[in-house]
Amino acid sequence: MLPMAKVIVQHVCSDCGTTTGRWLGKCPGCGAFGTLVEELTGQATPPRGGRGAAVARPLQKLAQVRVEEAARLTTGVPELDRVLGGGLVPASLVLVGGEPGVGKSTLLLSALGSIARSGRRALLVTGEESVAQVKLRAARLGGADDVEILAETELEAVCATLEHERPDVCVIDSVQTLYSAELGSAPGSVAQVREAAGRLLRVAKEQGVATVLVGHVTKDGAVAGPRVLEHLVDCVLQFEGDRYHAHRILRATKNRFGSTNELGVFEMTGAGLVGVPDASELFGRTQAGEVGAAVACALEGTRPILLEVQSLVSKTDLAMPRRVGTGVDPKRLAMIVAVLGRHAGIALGAADVFVNVAGGVRIDEPGADLAVALAIASAARGVPLVEGIAAFGEIGLTGRLRPAAQAERRLEECAKLGIGRVVAPEGTQTRGGPPVTRAATLRQAIAAGLDGRRPGAGEEAA
Ligand SMILES: Nc1ncnc2c1ncn2[C@@H]1O[C@H](COP(=O)(O)OP(=O)(O)OP(=O)(O)O)[C@@H](O)[C@H]1O
Numbered sequence: 001m002l003p004m005a006k007v008i009v010q011h012v013c014s015d016c017g018t019t020t021g022r023w024l025g026k027c028p029g030c031g032a033f034g035t036l037v038e039e040l041t042g043q044a045t046p047p048r049g050g051r052g053a054a055v056a057r058p059l060q061k062l063a064q065v066r067v068e069e070a071a072r073l074t075t076g077v078p079e080l081d082r083v084l085g086g087g088l089v090p091a092s093l094v095l096v097g098g099e100p101g102v103g104k105s106t107l108l109l110s111a112l113g114s115i116a117r118s119g120r121r122a123l124l125v126t127g128e129e130s131v132a133q134v135k136l137r138a139a140r141l142g143g144a145d146d147v148e149i150l151a152e153t154e155l156e157a158v159c160a161t162l163e164h165e166r167p168d169v170c171v172i173d174s175v176q177t178l179y180s181a182e183l184g185s186a187p188g189s190v191a192q193v194r195e196a197a198g199r200l201l202r203v204a205k206e207q208g209v210a211t212v213l214v215g216h217v218t219k220d221g222a223v224a225g226p227r228v229l230e231h232l233v234d235c236v237l238q239f240e241g242d243r244y245h246a247h248r249i250l251r252a253t254k255n256r257f258g259s260t261n262e263l264g265v266f267e268m269t270g271a272g273l274v275g276v277p278d279a280s281e282l283f284g285r286t287q288a289g290e291v292g293a294a295v296a297c298a299l300e301g302t303r304p305i306l307l308e309v310q311s312l313v314s315k316t317d318l319a320m321p322r323r324v325g326t327g328v329d330p331k332r333l334a335m336i337v338a339v340l341g342r343h344a345g346i347a348l349g350a351a352d353v354f355v356n357v358a359g360g361v362r363i364d365e366p367g368a369d370l371a372v373a374l375a376i377a378s379a380a381r382g383v384p385l386v387e388g389i390a391a392f393g394e395i396g397l398t399g400r401l402r403p404a405a406q407a408e409r410r411l412e413e414c415a416k417l418g419i420g421r422v423v424a425p426e427g428t429q430t431r432g433g434p435p436v437t438r439a440a441t442l443r444q445a446i447a448a449g450l451d452g453r454r455p456g457a458g459e460e461a462a
């Protein structure tokens, strides 16, 4: 009797990729609820050459390994090149994640267009949109006439085409639409996405095709499907945007060939995404002489970002004055207001305090405390901050400033965005970057930050 192919039922977490034998309400890997989905896997295929036929392979020393220094492919989109670390590395696999409608297809079609114009072969595999839809977008963007296109969702067909055609660059839009008939599960499931990425990785490396995978992100911003995808690829780019603004930010969260500190800023226009080389104009710049505005150099995850913090302080007759923060933690705001009153001589007991972080961004980290305090102090005193200044540092309950984490990265970001001077806690280490005024206490920081020569129109509110 022939042995029957054994079908194994597994339960895989759609967030982190943890597999378990039976269904559980809570994923043992990441602790998320209701994310385990059933997957059928066929019997594991025996290794090439059959069982027991594995032969030991010869080893070599790194010195003997021959490589030609492969030139990077410029994508023709300078902001994208910058985030990639100077262009696409041939035969690499890049994952681009982003929320629906943020502009992933637009960005990559422009890149493919200029790659094709430079005489290389650029292929777009579209599983999400029809050829006609892509044509409409191409007509709007212009300059993408030489891009080759394939509307296909079957993984085997895509891989076979890549092996046959061997384009220089291939974009798969999106990896979640690819499916392999060999696996029992539905397109977009963990097993399918993992299989697709694994096979494309092999084709990319063997055929020398620089491959870009478009991936959707879940509500909390992770690329949908298993984290395993992020380990597999060489580079993970996140495309972020704010619904109310036309600008988009591209960041690398992982890059095997470059730094992850780079940031690309784009503006969405009718003619596609336009790079914004001077990003400081967008978030991190206050109007000179404006009362109640400060620039924070906050760390988002591991990456610094300059944000304008605005504050309004107004007299109130309420028994319990309001402290309203948009984009800042209310408890932190209450603490900062209390420290300002107790240790910096800015009593706000009879004033409403409003704080807003520009661009709808949320800052949760304590390193932004000082900028929030400076914005409130400026609003309360009616005096603007020194022009071109930014601040970071944590405020302690005693009024003493504590150095913030990763000061060098923040200063690097300040230098990148053209900040003239930074107010930071004493003990902040510097290596290059803009000049730093070190302050031990909040009172000193306010003295350094407020522009004494430019008294504003407002009066002290409290
Ligand atoms: N005519 C237009 N003028 C201005 N902006 C436009 C125009 N058409 C589309 N857009 C912008 O392009 C965005 C959609 O871009 P795109 O299709 O590249 O996004 P995506 O990230 O690929 O989305 P999906 O996840 O749905 O594939 C829209 O949200 C809109 O802001």
Ligand SMILES: [Mg+2]
Pocket: 104, 105, 106, 128, 173
């Ligand atoms: Mg798209």
